[in-house]
Amino acid sequence: MSEWIRVCPLEEIPRLGSRVVQTGKGDIAVFRSGSDEVFALRDQCPHKGGPLSQGIVFDRKVTCPLHGWTVQLDSGEAVAPDCGCTHRYRARVDKGEVYLSIS
Amino acid sequence: MDTKKTKLVVIGNGMAGIRTLEELLKLAPDMYDITVFGAEPHGNYNRILLSPVLAGEMTIKDIMLNDVDWYTQNGITLHLNKTVTRIDRARRKVVAADGAEADYDRLLLATGSNPFMLPVPGKDLPGVIAYRDIKDTDEMIEAASRYRHAVVIGGGLLGLEAANGLKLRGMDVTVVHLMPWLMERQLDRAAADLLQKSLEAKGLKFLLEKQTEQIIGASVLPPHRTHPHPSLPPEGEGTITPPLSRGRLGGGWVDSLPPEREGARSRRVTSIRFKDGTEIPADLVVMAVGIRPNTGLAEAAGLHCNRGVVVNDTMQTYDPRIYAVGECVSHRGIAYGLVAPLFEQARVCANHLAQLGISRYTGSFTSTKLKVTGIDLFSAGNFIGGEGTEEIVLSDPSGGVYKKLVVKDDKIIGSVLYGDTADGSWYFQLLRDGQNIRELRGRLLSGQSHLGNSGHQGQNNAASMPDEMEVCGCNGVCKGTIVKAIKEKGLFTLNDVRKHTKASSSCGSCTGLVEQILASTIGGAYLPADDTRKPLCGCTDYTHEEIRKAIIERKLKSIPEAMGFFEWRNVNGCASCRPALNYYLLCAWPHDYRDDPQSRFINERAHANIQKDGTYSVVPRIYGGVTTPAQLKRIAEVAEKYAVPTVKITGGQRVDLLGVKKEDLPKVWADLDMPSGFAYGKSIRTVKTCVGSEWCRFGVQDSTSLGIALEKALDRMWAPHKVKLAVSGCPRNCAEATIKDVGIVGVDSGWEIYVAGNGGIKAEVSLFLVKVKSAEEVMEYSCAFIQLYREEARYLDRTVHWVQRVGMDYVKKRIVADAAGREALHERLKDALRNEKDPWQERVRGVAAREFAPIRFQS
Numbered sequence: 001m002s003e004w005i006r007v008c009p010l011e012e013i014p015r016l017g018s019r020v021v022q023t024g025k026g027d028i029a030v031f032r033s034g035s036d037e038v039f040a041l042r043d044q045c046p047h048k049g050g051p052l053s054q055g056i057v058f059d060r061k062v063t064c065p066l067h068g069w070t071v072q073l074d075s076g077e078a079v080a081p082d083c084g085c086t087h088r089y090r091a092r093v094d095k096g097e098v099y100l101s102i103s
Numbered sequence: 104m105d106t107k108k109t110k111l112v113v114i115g116n117g118m119a120g121i122r123t124l125e126e127l128l129k130l131a132p133d134m135y136d137i138t139v140f141g142a143e144p145h146g147n148y149n150r151i152l153l154s155p156v157l158a159g160e161m162t163i164k165d166i167m168l169n170d171v172d173w174y175t176q177n178g179i180t181l182h183l184n185k186t187v188t189r190i191d192r193a194r195r196k197v198v199a200a201d202g203a204e205a206d207y208d209r210l211l212l213a214t215g216s217n218p219f220m221l222p223v224p225g226k227d228l229p230g231v232i233a234y235r236d237i238k239d240t241d242e243m244i245e246a247a248s249r250y251r252h253a254v255v256i257g258g259g260l261l262g263l264e265a266a267n268g269l270k271l272r273g274m275d276v277t278v279v280h281l282m283p284w285l286m287e288r289q290l291d292r293a294a295a296d297l298l299q300k301s302l303e304a305k306g307l308k309f310l311l312e313k314q315t316e317q318i319i320g321a322s323v324l325p326p327h328r329t330h331p332h333p334s335l336p337p338e339g340e341g342t343i344t345p346p347l348s349r350g351r352l353g354g355g356w357v358d359s360l361p362p363e364r365e366g367a368r369s370r371r372v373t374s375i376r377f378k379d380g381t382e383i384p385a386d387l388v389v390m391a392v393g394i395r396p397n398t399g400l401a402e403a404a405g406l407h408c409n410r411g412v413v414v415n416d417t418m419q420t421y422d423p424r425i426y427a428v429g430e431c432v433s434h435r436g437i438a439y440g441l442v443a444p445l446f447e448q449a450r451v452c453a454n455h456l457a458q459l460g461i462s463r464y465t466g467s468f469t470s471t472k473l474k475v476t477g478i479d480l481f482s483a484g485n486f487i488g489g490e491g492t493e494e495i496v497l498s499d500p501s502g503g504v505y506k507k508l509v510v511k512d513d514k515i516i517g518s519v520l521y522g523d524t525a526d527g528s529w530y531f532q533l534l535r536d537g538q539n540i541r542e543l544r545g546r547l548l549s550g551q552s553h554l555g556n557s558g559h560q561g562q563n564n565a566a567s568m569p570d571e572m573e574v575c576g577c578n579g580v581c582k583g584t585i586v587k588a589i590k591e592k593g594l595f596t597l598n599d600v601r602k603h604t605k606a607s608s609s610c611g612s613c614t615g616l617v618e619q620i621l622a623s624t625i626g627g628a629y630l631p632a633d634d635t636r637k638p639l640c641g642c643t644d645y646t647h648e649e650i651r652k653a654i655i656e657r658k659l660k661s662i663p664e665a666m667g668f669f670e671w672r673n674v675n676g677c678a679s680c681r682p683a684l685n686y687y688l689l690c691a692w693p694h695d696y697r698d699d700p701q702s703r704f705i706n707e708r709a710h711a712n713i714q715k716d717g718t719y720s721v722v723p724r725i726y727g728g729v730t731t732p733a734q735l736k737r738i739a740e741v742a743e744k745y746a747v748p749t750v751k752i753t754g755g756q757r758v759d760l761l762g763v764k765k766e767d768l769p770k771v772w773a774d775l776d777m778p779s780g781f782a783y784g785k786s787i788r789t790v791k792t793c794v795g796s797e798w799c800r801f802g803v804q805d806s807t808s809l810g811i812a813l814e815k816a817l818d819r820m821w822a823p824h825k826v827k828l829a830v831s832g833c834p835r836n837c838a839e840a841t842i843k844d845v846g847i848v849g850v851d852s853g854w855e856i857y858v859a860g861n862g863g864i865k866a867e868v869s870l871f872l873v874k875v876k877s878a879e880e881v882m883e884y885s886c887a888f889i890q891l892y893r894e895e896a897r898y899l900d901r902t903v904h905w906v907q908r909v910g911m912d913y914v915k916k917r918i919v920a921d922a923a924g925r926e927a928l929h930e931r932l933k934d935a936l937r938n939e940k941d942p943w944q945e946r947v948r949g950v951a952a953r954e955f956a957p958i959r960f961q962s
């Protein structure tokens with residue numbers, strides 16, 4: 001049912017960092033954790049739309065560069081006490097390549 | 104339940120015990136199988152807020168900290184309404200009054216304290232109570248709805264809060280106090296007199312220097328509502344209350360009761376008599392004369408007690424399996440009666456229960472606030488003074504303001520503030536840090552918050568602000584919202600308030616106000632964060648200083664190494680510690696350390712300032728604000744070529760191109776071909792200059808050339824925070840040098856150097872460091888000062904924060920008095936900068952290219 005699209009080799013995303021993927025549906029931030037997991041979120045903070053791709057990544061979290069909300073990479077939920085959610089996309093790594101499902 | 108887990112039993116379901124569990128669950132959620140015994144029938148509630156409950160400002164529901172569900176969710180077995188009566192240390196189990204038992208591997212005693220009851224005849228009469236728990240509070244509320252005369256014995260914190268609450272509930276309240284003035288353990292006479300006056304204006308009555316001899320009771324009618332509540336008619340002192348006219352006791356009014364009521368008699372307090380023979384009516388007597396650590400259980404179990412269960416710095420009793428925290432404890436001979444120190448104990452105790460073993464409790468300084476709405480009072484330390492002390496006093500009795508600082512050897516050792524407590528936490532900080540205040544003397548009493556804070560309408564005094572007034576101008580948070588959150592969510596620290604309300608979490612200029620609101624809402628429970636022992640962040644308990652020291656001594660050369668060495672709690676750290684560690688490593692190992700872009704805030708990673716719409720700004724360096732037509736043309740061409748929406752002259756004497764797309768940044772830099780202005784970094788920003796002696800008719804020194812030379816010398820320098828300099832060519836100071844991190848003012852005979860100023864959130868006028876003759880000397884002193892700041896300040900300290908902590912004396916000692924040290928600092932700075940490359944030039948050549956390149960695909 002879902003369509004996986006190849007994004008880039010895993011190496012192209014810095015560890016504890018991200019890349020922005022520009023799509024017809026807007027920018028998607030693809031993150032790589034310290035243990036090489038990948039996550040994808042709409043590149044918009046639930047607070048005021050800040051680009052989450054530009055934040056500092058730790059654990060499975062990213063801190064938004066604009067006002068410091070922290071967002072959970074695996075759910076898109078803001079970490080309490082902040083409250084809000086950004087859209088999450090599915091992402092996976094296969095043989096060193098990152099895939100994204102945006103359907 | 105997993106039977107193999109270590110068993111932890113907690114006796115006492117109060118504030119200290121449960122806070123220890125909260126801390127423990129954060130550190131080691133699965134380590135223990137936990138059982139809690141509580142003598143009260145309630146979950147864990149915020150005892151200090153019993154005062155607002157009594158005053159009718161809150162309900163019991165509002166003050167619950169952890170309801171019963173919390174225990175269930177955390178797998179804790181909770182025995183409510185069960186008093187532990189025996190600890191069997193040999194069999195390692197505890198036994199409750201109803202026979203319930205629990206085995207332990209570790210035991211935590213948190214039994215709090217017992218109110219002290221004056222041993223006078225009549226103390227056991229119905230209607231004579233203490234003020235300690237929900238039951239007492241309920242009884243007082245109940246009494247207020249039925250009776251008239253309340254007498255509170257004890258004019259300390261607790262007594263006054265009780266009296267205030269009972270008064271608000273419509274009772275006629277007299278406070279009886281043994282000493283000549285109120286709160287003698289927290290206030291001197293002058294402040295206490297002002298306090299008494301304000302409380303009298305609220306309708307409270309006082310009998311000072313009165314010693315209670317006897318509490319008298321008689322058979323009276325069962326309670327029934329005698330007055331419409333709470334709007335009772337005002338009444339003069341000593342009036343005898345209708346409807347039962349009670350003459351002197353022993354008199355016959357009871358006997359003259361109408362016979363139909365005879366059967367309903369019960370004994371209850373009716374009056375109170377003093378040593379001097381006088382007597383006043385009392386339907387309720389509240390004893391608030393002190394507390395005694397509740398050590399009965401521990402003593403019976405053979406644990407060493409001496410006015411408290413004796414513990415060491417790890418909160419362990421003489422039995423290593425048994426820990427103790429809270430008011431029941433005696434630590435280094437002190438039993439604390441305020442929440443803040445107990446919470447510190449809780450944190451240390453949890454650390455040891457979690458077997459981390461890295462933290463110690465070394466005692467606390469405490470400060471006092473009275474939680475009576477509209478009364479502003481603060482006291483800390485030794486406020487009476489003594490041998491070798493001096494006092495700095497401001498007394499304005501008709502304005503209702505009194506401030507006293509007790510100073511010894513240039514250090515604050517105590518303070519009392521009444522009416523204007525805006526600076527209480529500042530004084531407290533100075534006191535606790537033992538900071539030398541010689542330099543501050545002149546402006547100590549006018550206060551820290553009166554100088555140049557922006558963003559909240561110049562308000563300094565939270566007490567006088569109405570609820571709907573905005574406190575935090577960045578996040579639009581009003582006073583009422585903060586008060587509500589503190590009460591309802593049970594917040595105790597500035598950080599809690601920041602997290603829950605956002606107030607003070609952005610620029611921080613309203614921090615002082617938020618601290619005041621916190622202090623007046625939770626009273627002495629508020630302890631400003633201990634600045635001298637500030638952990639780097641939540642990932643570690645180690646301080647900035649300890650970490651910086653170990654980085655050098657242990658030759659730690661990467662973030663993972665540093666985190667590993669200090670056993671960081673979170674593998675990747677967090678957004679607070681990574682940038683700090685990155686800077687500390689960079690500063691320690693300027694040539695060996697490989698900068699970690701992922702640990703940099705985006706501005707420093709992209710070498711441009713992110714804007715609210717995700718675009719960036721570009722600020723090329725224009726040394727000293729001096730440019731050329733060719734440079735300006737180039738900037739103009741770039742702005743046109745990339746359709747830059749806004750071109751702005753900045754406050755730092757250069758040009759800002761705002762609204763550039765991230766992917767265009769490398770091209771923009773390539774075309775500009777100018778050095779990076781570092782407008783985005785914790786780094787050297789600008790050196791502002793004025794025209795100076797080259798053109799200006801007043802100029803006595805060439806400020807422009809010196810400014811440019813300084814900016815070139817400091818080019819590409821990273822620092823704990825941004826660093827701004829300015830050079831003025833004469834004392835007219837057109838470059839605003841006296842609000843800069845380093846400011847130079849030319850005078851006829853040379854240059855004056857000022858340091859540790861800034862504009863910004865809280866304007867700080869810089870302090871005079873030294874006067875020198877030549878531009879070379881300016882260079883050496885300025886660079887040495889900046890290097891010292893780079894090496895010793897905490898990440899995100901601006902120069903002023905650091906200098907306020909270490910003191911100007913120290914700075915002068917290192918920079919002015921020690922010539923060899925100064926030279927060495929200057930050399931180290933030069934060495935650190937010798938290899939720094941211009942980030943834009945590197946990126947134009949393709950360094951870090953993927954940072955700027957999005958991945959595109961259509962769908």
Ligand code: SRM
Nearest residue numbers: 712720752753754755756757759782861862863864865901
């Ligand atoms: C552009 C400029 C305003 C202007 O249009 O004039 C500016 C813009 C910003 N200032 Fe500023 N400040 C500018 C001069 C100032 C000045 C005046 C000065 O330098 O003489 C001050 C007060 C002086 C001082 O810093 O002591 C100033 C005090 C602040 C502060 C508060 C600093 C403080 O310690 O209290 C911040 C917040 C911070 O740094 O944490 C700040 C932060 C910012 C940031 C970087 C906010 C951010 O993090 O994104 C703004 C970036 C906008 C951008 O992308 O360009 N800006 N800012 C000025 C740039 C000067 C330059 O050429 O580099």
Ligand SMILES: Cc1cc2nc3c(=O)[nH]c(=O)nc-3n(C[C@H](O)[C@H](O)[C@H](O)COP(=O)(O)OP(=O)(O)OC[C@H]3O[C@@H](n4cnc5c(N)ncnc54)[C@H](O)[C@@H]3O)c2cc1C
Nearest residue numbers: 115117118119142150151187215429430441442626627628
């Ligand atoms: C009205 C009031 C206002 C206050 N205002 C302030 C203020 O503004 N600021 C401030 O800092 N402090 C204030 N305090 C003091 C503060 O509440 C105490 O310092 C704090 O609650 C002590 O915590 P603790 O855990 O040591 O004791 P407690 O909170 O008293 O908890 C001890 C618990 O142990 C239970 N217990 C005792 N023995 C046994 C047993 N054998 N078995 C089972 N359970 C047992 C008790 O019933 C009690 O619930 C105030 C206190 C009161 C009463």
Ligand code: SF4
Nearest residue numbers: 577610753754863864
């Ligand atoms: S430029 Fe400075 S003062 Fe202006 S909005 Fe931004 S941070 Fe605030």
Ligand code: FES
Nearest residue numbers: 045047048050064
């Ligand atoms: S937009 Fe992300 S924190 Fe404000």
